Amino acid sequence: MTFSQAFTAAPADIDELGHVNNAVWVRWIQDLSVAHWHAVAPDEHRDAFVWVVTRHAIDYRGNLAEGETVTGETWVPEAPRGARFDRHFRFVKQGRVLVEGITTWAMLDRATGRLMRVRPEIAAPFLR
Template structure:
């Protein structure tokens, strides 16, 4: 919480990352999980309404339309019980090949299961 009693910015970032990792773990092929990992390149967060201690929010996540080289966009929206958005986030991730520890172009077969969900 911050001085105004709002959820702290760092908390939103931690939640966004946990949601992204959980989405990857639940959808990605086991071979892809073994071969690649993702790192955050950029967070862009819009704080629309305050969330305070005790408020209940629902998170929804989805991926962007298509990767750009090694980078891919993920979106997360937190909605309050009143149905109004509290926070919207666009996060850019880069895929890293575990064998080389270097970024690679996102393979179509890696992203396909995520695009099918949209």
């Protein structure tokens, strides 16, 4: 299941080279992932768990200038192993991939802050 969301580069997103700063791409990766969680996960999961990033692997293949829009896409290709939840992503403009990669997330119990195993019922809505 692929989740998509559009992002438009604002003036504050632009670096001295005239394109979206790498730190903004990382923020968009997180925003895209969180939006997917909120769109798919049931209320009881959103209330009980919170996610943290443990690793980013990002390939930058193109640039985006101020005012341009890109479509972010994210998906989970396979069931998680233990607490590790690998999420793939890409940002596409007019059929061209500008940024792509994999982010590894860990799920925490919201009340205790402890690392939790991603049970099949939590992963299921992302694997359809």
